[in-house]
Every structure is written in C-alpha cells, then in structure tokens.
Amino acid sequence: MHNRDAVFLEDLCPKLSFRRWRKSLHTFTGKSCIYCGNPSESIDHVIPRSHGGLSITENCVPACLSCNGHKSDNEVFSWYRRQRFYDPRRAMAIRAWIDGDLRLALRLLQWAQPSHIKQENSPSSKNSEKDYFMQAA
Numbered sequence: 001m002h003n004r005d006a007v008f009l010e011d012l013c014p015k016l017s018f019r020r021w022r023k024s025l026h027t028f029t030g031k032s033c034i035y036c037g038n039p040s041e042s043i044d045h046v047i048p049r050s051h052g053g054l055s056i057t058e059n060c061v062p063a064c065l066s067c068n069g070h071k072s073d074n075e076v077f078s079w080y081r082r083q084r085f086y087d088p089r090r091a092m093a094i095r096a097w098i099d100g101d102l103r104l105a106l107r108l109l110q111w112a113q114p115s116h117i118k119q120e121n122s123p124s125s126k127n128s129e130k131d132y133f134m135q136a137a
C-alpha cells in the first residue's frame with residue numbers, strides 16, 4: 001500500500017511542476033514564439049533531445065508549432081538565419097537565453113517586438129527603445 005502511494009506521488013509531482021515550468025516559459029515571452037513572434041504553442045528544444053539536449057530552461061524556448069516543426073533537428077542558428085522572419089535581435093535573444101541570461105533575452109525580444117511583451121518595470125522603462133520603434137515602424 002505504502003509503496004504504491006509513494007510511486008504515485010513521485011510520479012505525479014514532477015509532472016505538475018513540469019507543466020508549471022512550461023507555462024512559465026511562455027509567460028516570459030508574453031506567449032510569443034522566440035523565433036518569429038507568433039503565438040507560442042509549444043516548447044522547442046534548442047538542442048534537440050535527439051542530440052542530447054536537456055529539458056532545462058536554457059535549452060527550452062517558447063515556439064510556435066510552425067517554427068518548432070520546421071526547425072526539427074537543425075542547428076538553431078543556421079536554421080534561423082535562413083528564415084524570412086530572421087531578426088538579429090532575436091538571434092541575440094536566443095543566444096542570451098541559451099546562456100541562461102533570461103533578463104537580457106527578454107530585453108532583446110522586447111526590442112525586437114515591443115508590442116508583444118508587456119513592460120513589467122517602472123514607468124522609467126518606457127524607454128527610448130520603444131519610441132524608436134514607433135518611429136521606425
């Protein structure tokens with residue numbers, strides 16, 4: 001009896017935290033694909049699991065199904081550079097994300113697509129980057 005309960009709990013808890021973790025990844029980017037900016041419907045392994053990539057934040061980015069399926073087992077940067085929606089700021093963001101610097105990654109994403117990521121900082125962070133993009137658009 002006891003053993004069965006233990007197995008059950010051990011089985012259940014990682015799944016719950018896994019789901020919460022996946023959700024938090026989407027929240028980071030405002031639920032947008034790190035590659036193209038469309039709504040993120042999946043988590044992409046930057047280094048594919050088939051190549052030994054781990055399911056950790058540094059290797060898992062929010063991605064739309066299209067990008068996720070498209071990228072498949074390709075090396076992320078060589079794949080990304082060939083896409084029509086390639087954006088060097090996003091490439092830098094992906095690099096920062098892989099390096100574990102989520103703050104920098106989010107700043108770069110915000111820069112690439114200001115309207116899709118909510119400003120979470122104080123009013124002073126409604127900064128020139130955003131104004132610049134309004135003008136440039």
Ligand SMILES: [Zn+2]
Pocket residue numbers: 033034035036037038063064065066067068
């Ligand atoms: Zn995408």
